[in-house]
Amino acid sequence: MPRPNLYYEERTPSPLERVWLEFNRNPLARAALYILIFIIFLSMFGPWLTPYGPNEQMLDAISLPPAWSDDGNIRFLLGTDELGRDMVTRIIYGARYTFGYPFLVVLASAAIGISLGATAAITVGVKSSTLKHLLDVLMSIPSLLLALIIIAITGPGLSNALLAIGLVLIPQFLHVTRNAIQDERQKPYVTASRLNGVSDFYLLTMVFFPNIVKVLVIQLTIGLSIAILDIAALGFLRLGAQSPTPEWGSMLAQSLEVAYISPWVMALPGIALFVTLVSVNLVGETLRIAIQKQLER
């Protein structure tokens, strides 16, 4: 038999719970979160869900409009492009190229950038100050331009574009980690652990890290949005994923020629890209608000 709760208890929700409450409060943000989960699901299991191959041409169905228009065919829910390829299939495959790979790249460069940033924050002195100035300069140059420089050296291609974006994002993570640790290092709890005589490694992983993880999560969403936009932009400029790859940006670039006769070929990858970016940004924004509220308490 459950005991009745006689006393009024003030229960403080845990940080994660509070983030969830913030998402619950705002229906748009919740929708964005679900969309994001759906896109992650698509980019993992997409190939098993699609009826056709991404580059499979249906010669009897070229430039079919989406199924709900008069000329549409229910076999091709969102129509086909000028080479008779199914749009649904291509969009689902594209999730992997435009969302999945950048996501992995962001995770990798976050791992590198955060560990480098932590090292830089622990070592103070001339090295650190030159590093700061260099980083400031690097950060002021836009990410797409830096990626263009790297691609100019390595040559166009999807893997080169991914590599370039990964390299470009590292300084940003480095900068954020370094600044966050520097802000925390004067606080009493750090001094206390120092007085306890803990090792540098323990200090980083057990003392600093739980306290800066919020900042890093926000930077992760910013980095993800930059990476998606840049990979699509490079694909659009024909410097990233090359032509038959169903990457949303390069699909947009191909659709330029047929935009007037079959506008859905142009609209669909753009909508997919737009929805993905909005949900990444909205989730990031909500996380930021939730964390800011926790700080204010």
Next chain:
Amino acid sequence: MRIYVLRQLALLIITLFLLTVFAFCLSYWFPGNPVTNSSGIFTDDTLRYTEAFEARGFDHNILVQYWFYLEHLFRGDWGISLLDADPVFEQLKLRFGATLEIALLAMLLAIIPGIAFGVLAALNFRKPIDHIILSISLSGYSIPVFWFAQIAILVVAVHWGVLPIAGQINPLFHIEPLTGSILLDIFITQPENIELALRSAIRHIMLPVLVLSVMPMMLLIRLTRSSMLDVLDKNYITSAYAKGLSTRRVIASHAIPNTMQNVIRELGSMLSLLITNTMIIEVIFSWPGIGSWLIRSIYERDYPVIQGGLLMIAALILCVHVGLNLIHSWRYPQVRKDLNAAS
């Protein structure tokens, strides 16, 4: 202040120096022959090749080579394009004007509505107006600029047929390019039917500038809103109200000037975003600017152009950054003090 200016200028010079070192190294990192990569003269043109080889000091060690590279750089001899043998520096000068033209116009177009809507949203914090402005700005900020430009072309230029699709001006007009910026060129050369030419140029420039201004406008709205909210929480706003000032005076002479401090600080990162978007927009609208040339040269592997274009754009961004830092610290002395205290 003087010390701060000197520090910033020294930093600028050092970074520009590093930039030239980097650009010099690029001719080695690119595949192929470094002499060809930096001068644009092929090896089978033996006579000119040996000339370039000696003029650029490739028979000496790498430091001498760098010295000769700098000399060529300052002389304005940036090599010739591998594709059409255009002198890179002259072309870049012309294209620079065209790029700056649309970037600056878009910026100007973005500033006033951006700040106005941001202030409006902050004043109506958590009211319907705020929510509407915020969601519009979030979606406008996430819209990929290349897709937006395509849709704008499809709707405005193709379906309605109100504005031309691409280019700077109707090709029937012959305007001698002097600065690269089409509006300035028309005023300088004074062609016969200047009114018609101007109208055509303005019609051509409208769509790219409008599309380009969306992103900075949305960013400005968000920036202004958040920094205005910070300012409205401050004590001096409360004390201004307590003094009995009208809301309008508090907003106009206390809140907005202090809001601008944060906005100016963030303007730099916004400008670099704007430059990237300008490059993409130039490709879409066939605007003869640096960006479209640079991107074309990357997939044509036109190395002298890549080298020169990167140097120019990066130098522009660095100079703008330092300029903004200086303006910021000149207008807001408390920032200067913090910087000096930290150093």
